[in-house]
Amino acid sequence: MVVLTRTTVAGRERVRGRRRRGEDLTKVLFVLPAAVAMIALFGYPVVKNLLMSLQDYTLKTFFTGVAPWVGLQNYSTVVHDKLFADAMLNTALFTIGSIAFQFVIGLGLALFFRNRFPLGGLLRSLLLLPWLLPLIVSSATWRSILEQDSGILNRTLMGLHIVNDPVPWLNSPSVALIAVIGVNIWIGIPFNVTLLYSGLSEIPDELYEAGQLDGATGWRAFFHITWPNLRSVAGVVLMLGVVYTIKVLDIILGLTGGGPANATQTLATQSYEKSFVDFKFGQGAALSNILIAISFVFAIFYLRSTRRAVDE
Amino acid sequence: MISKRIAAALAGATTVSLLLVACGDNGGGGQSSSSSGDSVKSLTILDYYNNDPDKSLVQKGLDSCASQLGITIQRETVPGDTLIQKVLQQASSKTLPDVLMLDNPDVQQIAATGALAPLNDMGLNGDGVIKGMVDATSYQGKLYGLAPVTNTIALFYNKDMLAEAGVQPPKTWDELKAAAKKLTKPGRYGMAFNANATYEGSWQFLPAMWTNGGDETDLTSPQVAEALQLWVDLVKSGSASKSVINWTQGDVNDQFIAGKAAMMVNGPWQIPALNKYPKIKWDVVTFPLNKPDQTPVAPLGGEAWTVPLNKDQAKQQKAADFVKCLNSDANELAWAKARFTLPTKLALLDQYAKDVPSMKAFAEQVKTARARTGKLGDKWPDAAKVIYQAIQLALTGKASAQDAFKQASGG
Known part of the structure; x- marks a missing residue:
């Protein structure tokens, strides 16, 4: 037993x-x-990109497999490039300009569509159109719209006597960046409207009713009811916006190719050019790592802020 | 039990390593390692003629050579701007085709990586081929590719518009500027060209630069600055659109077809598109000269066929034979006539110009034309970049024509 x-x-x-x-x-x-x-x-890919940025990775490497180790030389080359400071500044202007206008216009439209009115749903879905078009198509279309001599925009502005001479939208180094930002704003609005609209519809109507009794209407209702309840959604929209916008490549390539006279070069276009035009893949990787690092800072910022929101 | 398992594991490991060895062996070339000796039955081909009519016209030439050699071909076509990326990808996975088409200024760069087989060792040579093309397809004294047909750029003009304005086709830069000015009226520019920030912008600038004695080895010379001044004068005077800094060669052709430009710098590959509009009466002259004693020098275009290195010697030889066949006199003439390009053999040019009168100016221009990589070899892209950036600086008014090249080259 x-x-x-x-x-x-x-x-x-x-x-x-x-x-x-x-x-x-x-x-x-x-x-x-x-x-x-x-x-x-x-x-x-991230590890490979990091390694690549530390190697002399050229056209030859693809055939021989040999990529000599060069340490941080690629980084110092791209940072000391005469276009780097311009590209940084353009990236910052492009990102801030795009996000600020996309967000404000998107929020305005979302608030507008919160009011129910006939055909509101149809109009709201039409607003998604820029988002549904392939970027290469939108940039080609905008390129012809913004054409200096025969583009429809200049024709219209001149026909309405708003300007006397055609605006060199894509032909002048001082205007091109503004035009490119404008097109990017157009593309980004649907994204902002959609997310902010869904954020707005999450806010219970009772809050507004209660607010109304306390005299909170119009702007006061916006600042005391809408905005505090929309803040977390707004945070997500802005952070995603930054991460998306900072790496925009196809629109710029399609509109100006970084020109005229490098006026619309950003870190993304420079990285593309180094890799796929100059075949200096090590330097291209170094630039894209700098870009990733900047996005990463924003991502951390975003993750911390959402964690705090969850903790609360 | 245990021993059986170990045996199985060992067997598995051996198969894997055998497979790896097999893959490694096959590395250099096509798919089948079994074909050896003279039993080469098929060749793989990669090119960038992915649009009709070129796609099917090239297919015809390839097919006729395939049947002459008694082989079958597997052809892959990719869009032009993705060819090099495709080649790089295939190079790293060791799956390069047996026959590879490359744009002529890329040949030296790819040859410099050691990916291509020298053709001299396989019974091919560049005898009788215009010097510019041999320069473009040779690297360190060895021939790596042969181009059956070539092209270049010259000055197209709208006959009706010139006749209406009482202007003769310009022979000098002064005549060009005067003619362009006279031909300009509301809704129409006298002249159109491509000065965008790509290699295409540099390519369109070369007729002016080279004709005037400028040279890519010294871009800060006064001859180069003078050529740039011509572009600046045409845009500043309003004879050419400010949009030239964003136009591609296709855009330039569209402007010409739409009647918005009376003259343009362009190549013969636009002729099929122009011929779709029989109402437009056009002709071509060689690029004007700055001074009457100069000869027009234009850049050579066109694609070369190369043979990537292959461990399978028989296959590599067959691929070389195939390239040789593509460059036979008969094939050169057939391709040139069908596709509005020019044969690369000097002896064929005069007869060809007689047979195809619309190509006369191009045939003239090609005889003296130079290869972009002729002097700088695989360093040409660096110079080309300085050229298009300098053009952009000068045309946007950020630098004078005298300073633009210094500024663009980082000085």
């Missing part, structure tokens, strides 16, 4: 141990696909 129980206890323990090990294995197996996907799709 005694012997028997002892063996069963030992057996049971062994079974339990095996089961626990089995459970652990199951857990690992469940995590594994996600982990593999993360490493393959996010980890590898």
Whole structure:
């Protein structure tokens, strides 16, 4: 009997141990696909890009596989490039200009569409149009709209006698960046409207009703009811906006290709040019890492602010 | 039990390593390692003629050579601006095609990486081919590609508009400026060209720069500045649109077709598009000269066919034979006639110009034309970048024509 129980206890323990090990294995197996996907799709490119930025990675490397280690030389080359300061400034102007106007116009439109009116739904869905067009199509279309001599915009402005001479939208170094920002604002509005509109519809109507009794209407209702309730959504919209805008490439390439006279070069276009026009992949990678680092700062900022919101 | 498992594991490991060895062996070239000796049955081909009519016209030439050699071909076409990226991707995965088409200024750059087989060792040479093209497709004294046909740029003009304004096709820069001014009226510019911030912008500037004795080895010379001044004068005087800094060659052609430009710098590949509008009566002259004693020098365009290095010697030789066939006299003439390009053999040019009168000016221009990579080789892209940036600086008024090149080259 005694012997028997002892063996069963030992057996049971062994079974339990095996089961626990089995459970652990199951857990690992469940995590594994996600982990593999993360490493393959996010980890590898980032690490590869980091390594590439520390190597002399050129056209030759693709054929021979040889990429000499150069340390931080690529970074110092791109930072001392005569276009780097301009590209930084343009990136900042492009990002801030785009986000500020996209957000304000988007919020205005979202507030406007919160009022129910006939055809409101249709108009709101039409507003999504810029978002649905392929960027290469929108930039080609805008390029012809902004054409100095025969573009429809200048024709209209001159026809209405708003300007006397055609505006060199894409032809003048001092105007081109403004034009490019303008097009990017147009593209970004739907994104802002959609998210802010859904944020607005989350705010319970009772708050406004209660506010109305206390005399909070119009602007006061906006500042005391709408804005405090919209803040977390607004935070998400702004942060995503920055991360999306800072790396915009296709619109600029399609409109000006970084010109005229490098007036619309940003870090993204410079990185593209270094890699795929000059075939200096190491320098291109260095520039894109700088870009990633800047986006990363905003991402951390965003994650911290949302965590605080959850904690509260 | 255990030993069996180990044996199985070992067997598995051996298969894997064998496979790896097999892959490594096959590295240099096409897909099949089994074909050896003279039993080469098929070749893979990569080019960027991805739009009709070029796509099917080139296919015809490729097919005729394939049947002459008794092989089949698997051809892949990609858009022009993605070819180099495709080649790089194939190079790193060791899946380069047996026959590779490259734009002629890219040949030296790719040859410098050691990816291409020298053609001299396989019974090919550039005898009788215009010097500019041999320069473009040679690297360190060896021939790496041959181009059956070539092209260049010259001055197109609208006959009716010039006749109406009583203007003769310009022969000198002064005549060009005067003619452009006279031809300009509301809604129409006298002259159109491409000065955008890409290699295309540099390419369109070369006829002026080279004809005037300018040289890419010294971009700060007065001859180069004079050429840039011509572009500046045309834009500043309003004879050419300020939009030239954003136009592609296709845009320039569209302006010409729409009647918004009376003259343009462009190449013969636009002729099929122009011929769709029979109402437009046009002709072509060589690019005007700054001083009467100069000869027009234009850049050579066109694509060369190369043979990437292949471990399979028989296949590599067959690919070289294929390139040789593509560059036969008969094929050169057939391609040139069908696609409004020019044969690259000097002996064929005069007869060709007689047969195809609309190509006369181009045939003249090609004889003296230079390759972009002729002097600087694989360093040409750096110079080309300085050129288009200087043009942009000068045309936007950020620098004078005299200072633009110094400023663009970082001085």
